[in-house]
Amino acid sequence: MKRIATGTWCPAWVPESTKLLASILLVCSMAQSATVGYDGSCLNGLNILPSYSNYFNLNAATTGLNTASIFIGGIISNLVGGMITDRLGRRLTMLYFSLVALIGILLQTAAQDVAMFTVARIVLGFGTGVEGIAAGVYLNETFPSRWRTWGVGTLNNFYYIGALIAAGVTLGTSSWPNSTWAWRLPSLLQGVFSIICIMLVPFIPESPRWLVNRGLLDEAQDTVALTNSNGDKRAPVTVAVYNEIVETIAWEKDVGKKLSPLDLFKGKTNRRRLMIGASPGVITSSTGNIIASYYLGDELATAGVTSSTAQLQANVVLNVWCLICAVAGTQALVSWGRKPSAMLCQFSLIVMLYIIGGLSKMYADNTAANITSSNALVYGNVACVFLFQGFYSLCYTPILNLYPPEIMNYSMRANGFAFMNLLLNCCALVLVYVMPIGIANIGWKMYMINASWDWLFLIFIQAVFWVETKGMTLEEIDGIFEGEKHSSGPDVEAVRTGRAEVDKDEEKAEHEEHARPGEYYAGIQRLGETTRPTLSGEEDE
Structure with missing residues (x-):
C-alpha cells in the first residue's frame, strides 16, 4: 500500500x-x-x-x-x-x-x-x-x-x-x-x-484530471502511475497518459474553458x-x-x-x-x-x-x-x-x-x-x-x-449525430470535435501496443513548484520533454 x-x-x-x-x-x-x-x-x-x-x-x-x-x-x-x-x-x-x-x-x-x-x-x-x-x-x-x-x-x-x-x-x-x-x-x-x-x-486515489486541474501535479502523476503501471512513473504508458492529461487541460484553461x-x-x-x-x-x-x-x-x-x-x-x-x-x-x-x-x-x-x-x-x-x-x-x-x-x-x-x-x-x-x-x-x-x-x-x-x-x-x-469513440482516451476524443487532440505525444494505445514510443531520455523527475490549489499553476512539467506549456490567470471553479 x-x-x-x-x-x-x-x-x-x-x-x-x-x-x-x-x-x-x-x-x-x-x-x-x-x-x-x-x-x-x-x-x-x-x-x-x-x-x-x-x-x-x-x-x-x-x-x-x-x-x-x-x-x-x-x-x-x-x-x-x-x-x-x-x-x-x-x-x-x-x-x-x-x-x-x-x-x-x-x-x-x-x-x-x-x-x-x-x-x-x-x-x-x-x-x-x-x-x-x-x-x-x-x-x-x-x-x-x-x-x-x-x-x-x-x-x-x-x-x-x-x-x-x-x-x-x-x-x-x-x-x-x-x-x-x-x-x-x-x-x-x-x-x-x-x-x-x-x-x-x-x-x-483522486481523479488525476481533477488533480491536474487543481495544479497538484505530483499527486496526479502518482495516481496515473498507480492506475496504469503498478506505480512505475517511468513506464511508457504512464508517461503518455500523464502527458495527454496535462497538456489537454492546459489547453482548455488557455482558451478560457470554465467549470x-x-x-x-x-x-x-x-x-x-x-x-x-x-x-x-x-x-x-x-x-x-x-x-x-x-x-x-x-x-x-x-x-x-x-x-x-x-x-x-x-x-x-x-x-x-x-x-x-x-x-x-x-x-x-x-x-x-x-x-x-x-x-x-x-x-x-x-x-x-x-x-x-x-x-x-x-x-x-x-x-x-x-x-x-x-x-x-x-x-x-x-x-x-x-x-x-x-x-x-x-x-x-x-x-x-x-x-x-x-x-x-x-x-x-x-x-x-x-x-x-x-x-x-x-x-x-x-x-x-x-x-x-x-x-x-x-x-x-x-x-x-x-x-x-x-x-x-x-x-x-x-x-445521424452519434460518433464512434472506440479505442480512444478521453483526451484523444477531442480530435473528433476539435479537429485535433491537444497534446503533442503519440496516442496511448499506440504506446501500449509498441507502435509508438515516448522519449524518456530527457525525462525530468522533478516538478516545478506548484501554485496553491484554487489558482492556475505557474508551469506544467511534461514527462519525456524539456518544454512545458505555461498558464496564467485565475482558476474559475
Whole structure:
C-alpha cells in the first residue's frame, strides 16, 4: 500500500498493484448503480406484495407516486451534482452522498405513511443522484486506460447485481404476508452498497484530471502511475497518459474553458458534445424498459401471468438474464464500438415492443371474449418481455455511464453528465408515473405508442449525430470535435501496443513548484520533454 495525497482532507492508502486497484475502483464506484438497480427491482417486488400495498392503501396514483418519487430527488441532484463534484472532488463526493443515501434508506425503512415514504425516496434519490454523477465521471477519469471500456461499462452492470439481490430478498419476504418487515427489510438492505462505498473510499486515489486541474501535479502523476503501471512513473504508458492529461487541460484553461453549467451551451462544439452526450439519458429512460423495470407485475399480468409468486420468480430470473446480457454487451462495446451496438440494440427493442403489443392484444381479446388463452400465447409474450430486457441490457446498461462522460471534455464533463442524468430523471419521473395509468387504461396500445417514438431515437439521434469513440482516451476524443487532440505525444494505445514510443531520455523527475490549489499553476512539467506549456490567470471553479 502506498500513502498518497489527494488534494483533500482525506488521504488515500492505495495498492501498488494496478489490477487490484482497478478492482477496488470499480467496486467502490458501483454503489449508485447497484443501489438504483436494487431500488427498481425492490419496488417491482413491493408493488407485487399485498402487505406493501395494503399497508399504504395504494391505488394507481399513489403507487406511481411512491415509485416515482426517487426521481424527484434525482432531478434535484442533477441541478447541483456536477458543481459539487467539481468543487469537492470525485472521491469525497461519493463518500458524502453515500451517507445521504443511507439516511434516505433508513427513512424509507421506517416509513409510516405515503408522505414519509415519498420524502424518504426523494432523499434517497438526491443522495444516489449526486453520488452517481461523481462515480461515472470518476471511473472514466481514473480507470486504467487499456481497460476503460470494460471497467466503466461494467459499472452500470452492477445495476443488475443490485436488482438480482432485491428480487431474491422480496421473493423470500413474500412469505411474511402479515408483517410489515416483508417490505421494510428489503428497503433496509438497500444500504449495503453505500456502506461498501464508504469503507473503500480511503483506499482509492483522486481523479488525476481533477488533480491536474487543481495544479497538484505530483499527486496526479502518482495516481496515473498507480492506475496504469503498478506505480512505475517511468513506464511508457504512464508517461503518455500523464502527458495527454496535462497538456489537454492546459489547453482548455488557455482558451478560457470554465467549470460552469452555463458553458455547456456556449459554442457550437460544446452544444454538439452536449446533445450527443446527453441523448442516452432520454433514450434509456424512454425506450420502453421503464415498464419492466418498475411495473413487471403489471406487464406480466397483461401477458397472462397473474400469480404474485410467479411474478416474483420471474423477477429473479429476469435479473439473472439481464446481467448475463449486460456482460456480453460490454464486450460488444469493446469489439464493435458504441454506435453500431446502440443502433442494433435500438432496432431490436422496437421490433420486440411491436411483438409484445400484438401478443398482449391477442390475450386481451381472448379475455374479453371469455376465451382461455393458450399456454403458447402466454409463454410467448413472457419470452418477448425477457428478450426485450435482454436487448436493452446488451447496450444501454453498459453504455450509460461510459459514453456521455467520454464525449465531453474535462471542463464540461461533470456538469454535462449531470445534465444527461437530469434528462434521464425528468423522462423517468413522467414515465414511471404515467405507465401504470396507461397500462390500466389502454393496455397493449402503450407498447405500440412506445415503439413508435423509439424510431425517432434510432433515426435522428443515433444514425445521424452519434460518433464512434472506440479505442480512444478521453483526451484523444477531442480530435473528433476539435479537429485535433491537444497534446503533442503519440496516442496511448499506440504506446501500449509498441507502435509508438515516448522519449524518456530527457525525462525530468522533478516538478516545478506548484501554485496553491484554487489558482492556475505557474508551469506544467511534461514527462519525456524539456518544454512545458505555461498558464496564467485565475482558476474559475
